[in-house]
Amino acid sequence: MAALSADDEESILRLPYKITYSSNLEVCTLRRSVPAPGIFLLTALLITGIAQPLWAHAILMESKPKANATVTGSELPIWLRFNVRVDGGRSRLQLIGPDGSAVSLEAAKQTAPNILESRATGLKSGAYKLHWQVLASDGHISRGEVDFTVN
Amino acid sequence: MLKLVDIFGYLSVLLRAGTLVGQSFLLGGVLFMYWIARPGKDVSADGLQRVRASTLRMFRIAAIGLVVVQLLYLYVNSAVLMATEEIGLRDVVGANFFLAGTVLLAAALLAALIAGSQGRYVPHCLSVLVVIVLAASVMTNHAAARIDGRAWLILLTSLHEASTGFWIGGLPFLLLGLYVAGDRPTQWYLTQRFSQLALVSVAVLVLSGFGMSLAYVGSWRSLIGTSYGVMLLAKIMMLAAMLALGGINFLMLRKYGPDDVVPRLRRLVEAEVGIGITIVLAAASLTSQPPAVDLVNDTVSTSHIWARFRPEWPRLSSPDATALSTRLPGQVVSPLDPTRQVITYTSEGSPLSVRLLNDRKWSEYNHHWMGLIVIAMGVLAVLARTGHAKWAENWPLLMIGIAIFIFLRGDPECWPLGPKSFWTTWADPEIFQHRAAALLCLAFAIFELRVRRNPSQGGVLPLIFPLLCAVGAALLLTHSHGNANLREEMLTELSHTPMAVLGVIAGWSRWLELRLPPEERTIPSWIWPMCFVVIGAGLLNYREI
Numbered sequence: 001m002a003a004l005s006a007d008d009e010e011s012i013l014r015l016p017y018k019i020t021y022s023s024n025l026e027v028c029t030l031r032r033s034v035p036a037p038g039i040f041l042l043t044a045l046l047i048t049g050i051a052q053p054l055w056a057h058a059i060l061m062e063s064k065p066k067a068n069a070t071v072t073g074s075e076l077p078i079w080l081r082f083n084v085r086v087d088g089g090r091s092r093l094q095l096i097g098p099d100g101s102a103v104s105l106e107a108a109k110q111t112a113p114n115i116l117e118s119r120a121t122g123l124k125s126g127a128y129k130l131h132w133q134v135l136a137s138d139g140h141i142s143r144g145e146v147d148f149t150v151n
Numbered sequence: 152m153l154k155l156v157d158i159f160g161y162l163s164v165l166l167r168a169g170t171l172v173g174q175s176f177l178l179g180g181v182l183f184m185y186w187i188a189r190p191g192k193d194v195s196a197d198g199l200q201r202v203r204a205s206t207l208r209m210f211r212i213a214a215i216g217l218v219v220v221q222l223l224y225l226y227v228n229s230a231v232l233m234a235t236e237e238i239g240l241r242d243v244v245g246a247n248f249f250l251a252g253t254v255l256l257a258a259a260l261l262a263a264l265i266a267g268s269q270g271r272y273v274p275h276c277l278s279v280l281v282v283i284v285l286a287a288s289v290m291t292n293h294a295a296a297r298i299d300g301r302a303w304l305i306l307l308t309s310l311h312e313a314s315t316g317f318w319i320g321g322l323p324f325l326l327l328g329l330y331v332a333g334d335r336p337t338q339w340y341l342t343q344r345f346s347q348l349a350l351v352s353v354a355v356l357v358l359s360g361f362g363m364s365l366a367y368v369g370s371w372r373s374l375i376g377t378s379y380g381v382m383l384l385a386k387i388m389m390l391a392a393m394l395a396l397g398g399i400n401f402l403m404l405r406k407y408g409p410d411d412v413v414p415r416l417r418r419l420v421e422a423e424v425g426i427g428i429t430i431v432l433a434a435a436s437l438t439s440q441p442p443a444v445d446l447v448n449d450t451v452s453t454s455h456i457w458a459r460f461r462p463e464w465p466r467l468s469s470p471d472a473t474a475l476s477t478r479l480p481g482q483v484v485s486p487l488d489p490t491r492q493v494i495t496y497t498s499e500g501s502p503l504s505v506r507l508l509n510d511r512k513w514s515e516y517n518h519h520w521m522g523l524i525v526i527a528m529g530v531l532a533v534l535a536r537t538g539h540a541k542w543a544e545n546w547p548l549l550m551i552g553i554a555i556f557i558f559l560r561g562d563p564e565c566w567p568l569g570p571k572s573f574w575t576t577w578a579d580p581e582i583f584q585h586r587a588a589a590l591l592c593l594a595f596a597i598f599e600l601r602v603r604r605n606p607s608q609g610g611v612l613p614l615i616f617p618l619l620c621a622v623g624a625a626l627l628l629t630h631s632h633g634n635a636n637l638r639e640e641m642l643t644e645l646s647h648t649p650m651a652v653l654g655v656i657a658g659w660s661r662w663l664e665l666r667l668p669p670e671e672r673t674i675p676s677w678i679w680p681m682c683f684v685v686i687g688a689g690l691l692n693y694r695e696i
Contacts, residue, residue, distance in 0.1 A: 057439065058296075089245075090232065090243075092235070136296045138247070138292060138293060138295050139228060139247065139248025140163075140296075140439065141228075
């Protein structure tokens, strides 16, 4: 189970939902902590417009490295396959190292409309997190992460 | 920045819904203007001219509305993309969504401008522009992003959205036409022509929808085990309700004469417009979720659903407010902190610490008591309907109980249960929402009680309650879906989505009870109290553990 940073926890406490944990592909499970007393509370939604995060259109179907995998070496090819066409030029890959430092990875030219590829270099031993954010061709932005460890 | 993306997630559903409603109005409007309301035998030319002029005005308003919604959509989506990807406007402009959105925007803008002018080629221009709007909209749909069967899915989506527009988008124009026509023959003419169109549109809508369901859902397990599937079921249920109303119209048209049909038809079409727009909202919600067929690992099985929803005795005792996670910063399970250590798991395997478990017990207790109150409201409304229990007409008083309940238990960290001050917590959006909900319930209680005490009161005031009820439930449908379709969220939705659908049906049946001629009110007057009872029963069986 991935730990959340102090900032994440602070932001979670301000949300109207309890967030239970973060995982490799999609980030959070959100729960309503307040009852919906029938249709009467529903009407309140009209006035208050409760905002709930929901942005998850493109789904990561397969990745190399796999989630929670252990890999060796200082260089690592990265390969992500999504369920829909993604706009490689407008998507972002970021690698968070064991020390918390973030490095942006340049995406290679797409070999297929639903594939993103890149290469991570200069890896050291420790736990890494690959953040991805993609723009699907229907205009939806999705994001997630893949945890892996370098031995 | 991530919050910006998340907030935009919700906003985008509403904007997408606005786009779909707008394009449906444009499709329905143009067809109504140039096919339904075209000159015919035994129809007054004046009456039809009035109808066409008012249709054109409403079409123009719909086109302007679509321009505004689309501008907002493009602006917000571009702003988020530029901020999160750290790219300039020049790069954003090349994105597919931007190109398609700009084409849609330009076509809607031109349609609004041309609709205001006179000319021989105006009908042709408007028809072409509306087709462009449809095509651009389809290019920002699921179909455009698929890998396999893309061309077929684009075709099916186009047919689905076009038939939706012709039927659901045409209904408001029929309603307007019935009001402005001024004479029975014209009203009858419009109604009969629209009925034929609706029949064909519904057939295309259902067939194309079935084809898309096969592609996007694929299995029974995905239908009942994913958020996408549940939302699709909600859409099907509302379509069934709308078809029932349409079926009544269809039979009335073939059995009775114009003087019997038209006054009733107008009221039924009002409800059809409402439910139809709700279906479009649900469709917008579907377009913002990953298709069920792609959720290979996040499908909930029937055994999991049964484990969560099998009837159990309600939780009528609550943990203390001091034992909740809101009293201790950091709600996340952690092996380092005794209050955060895992002590149990949910039926779906989510780990729970002592405080997280208490949170869920607290929430279940809230839902179950609300369920009891809503059931009591429904039962009292049924009793009042029998005419043998005049005192039961006071059922809106129970909404005051709901208001007090929300105020006390909605925010246990605030006064009077928690240490946070009543006055300093108004700025918190969540707390503000709860207090607004409580005030709204209080206002409704007073308001509906006045309507009950004076049933002969006319005007729009009695209609506000059913309208807000239906609209509130419709908005719940648009916001009720999960971040990534994880199983826990899916189970929560499985309990809330049926309640939202019942809320929609309750609202519109109450609307019909108020709007139909007195002798026609029997059936709707029974439906909405029964919806209350079923919603209450759903709340009573709501569980999170």
